[in-house]
Amino acid sequence: MLTIHDIVEKLGLDVKAQGDLQKDVAGCYISDLLSDVMANSKDHDLWVTLQTHPNVVAVAVIKGISGVIITNNRTPEAETVKKAEMEKVTILTSPHSTFDIAGRLYQLLMSGSDK
Amino acid sequence: MASNRRTIEGCFQLMGGAFAGAGAASSELKTVLMSLGVPQGIVRRASIAAFEAEMNVIIHAVAGTLHYEVTPAKIHIDVTDMGPGIEDIDLAMQEGYSTAPDWVREMGWGAGMGLPNIKRNADAFKLDSVVGEGTTLEINIFLTEENYADNT
Amino acid sequence: MELSGVVELVCGRIVVKEKDESFDITAVCTTDMMSDVLHFAKKGELLVTSLNQSQVIMTAEIADIPVVMVVLGKKIEKEMTAMAEKKHITLLSTELPMFTVCGMLYAKGLKSCVNGK
Numbered sequence A: 001m002l003t004i005h006d007i008v009e010k011l012g013l014d015v016k017a018q019g020d021l022q023k024d025v026a027g028c029y030i031s032d033l034l035s036d037v038m039a040n041s042k043d044h045d046l047w048v049t050l051q052t053h054p055n056v057v058a059v060a061v062i063k064g065i066s067g068v069i070i071t072n073n074r075t076p077e078a079e080t081v082k083k084a085e086m087e088k089v090t091i092l093t094s095p096h097s098t099f100d101i102a103g104r105l106y107q108l109l110m111s112g113s114d115k
Numbered sequence B: 001m002a003s004n005r006r007t008i009e010g011c012f013q014l015m016g017g018a019f020a021g022a023g024a025a026s027s028e029l030k031t032v033l034m035s036l037g038v039p040q041g042i043v044r045r046a047s048i049a050a051f052e053a054e055m056n057v058i059i060h061a062v063a064g065t066l067h068y069e070v071t072p073a074k075i076h077i078d079v080t081d082m083g084p085g086i087e088d089i090d091l092a093m094q095e096g097y098s099t100a101p102d103w104v105r106e107m108g109w110g111a112g113m114g115l116p117n118i119k120r121n122a123d124a125f126k127l128d129s130v131v132g133e134g135t136t137l138e139i140n141i142f143l144t145e146e147n148y149a150d151n152t
Numbered sequence C: 001m002e003l004s005g006v007v008e009l010v011c012g013r014i015v016v017k018e019k020d021e022s023f024d025i026t027a028v029c030t031t032d033m034m035s036d037v038l039h040f041a042k043k044g045e046l047l048v049t050s051l052n053q054s055q056v057i058m059t060a061e062i063a064d065i066p067v068v069m070v071v072l073g074k075k076i077e078k079e080m081t082a083m084a085e086k087k088h089i090t091l092l093s094t095e096l097p098m099f100t101v102c103g104m105l106y107a108k109g110l111k112s113c114v115n116g117k
Helices: A004-011 A034-040 A055-063 A078-087 A098-110 B024-035 B040-060 B114-121 C003-009 C034-040 C054-062 C078-087 C098-107
Strands: A014-017 A027-030 A045-049 A067-070 A091-093 B008-015 B063-070 B074-082 B124-130 B134-142 C013-016 C027-030 C046-049 C067-070 C090-093
Touching (some): A014 A078, A027 C098, B008 B040, B024 B063, B024 C054
Parallel strands (some): A067 A091, C046 C067
16 A cells, blocks of 8 residues: 555655655545545545635544645645644645646556555 | 627625525526627636625525626626625635635535635736725626627 | 547546547547646547546536546436537446556557647
């Protein structure tokens, strides 16, 4: 199984807040609606979103999200980074769109472990 | 053809929280501009700016009005609301900054792109606000002889 | 990729049909935030979203995106269907999550309309 660290390397992501980078990534959930993530994401999912506000961290903790990727060149709010560091939630950023990140992640996760 | 040129205008009442009616003004403006033969890129800019302005009133204010006026020289949109006003305009103009409540975010709005989106699509943009009273927004998109091909 | 091919790929269904099945889809916008659609969609034919509200249709109309797909089997209410018919927006529905839909469309060579600007 791929870890957050593998994905950071393969997709060239920026680490804005570092949690446990050795966490496994079981799947991926894409949504910008926190209630939707609360309802439908699964444990050890990687969460792709363009939301940057601090509530993202709370949802990630509750749902056991392995890491959050913020897309489209957005920067997490300072408060979000602070909270994420406190809660040991990994926050990553990418200049690419959600669609492109999703497409590449899908290929990575479907091809399974190629560590 | 020049003799046919005239001013076309419209005025809409906007109610805070009335998501169901959101977009009516921008949709009408879009139809008007298309019927005038304004190029698609300009139609899009004007309707996006108008739509975001409409949403701002619906999200933040108690009530407001959107008025548009199309002349051969420009598309003019002004939006006035009775709302909380904006405390820090510079901050409000930053991409990603939003004071929208969580329930608005859950409806797909309030990601802090509204005002930047309006500014980006306008040729001239003016924002005035008094905290506790309301906000006035003025948007101008200029037209030239070529792109105002009124064929009515 | 043809509209019918997209529907088939995601095991979806057409709720409101305003385009021919051969309508060509080349660029996709994936988001739940409507201002993002308005900000980025320069030249896209398909909006994939998990929002099932009428404003999605309104946004698609303003941003000139002719096809909207609602994912994860989210219930599409009458208001949304009626708005799509009124605004001539083709409305699709799929049970698949956003991730799978994007992954499959990406693998078929569809582009993000954010980079297509």
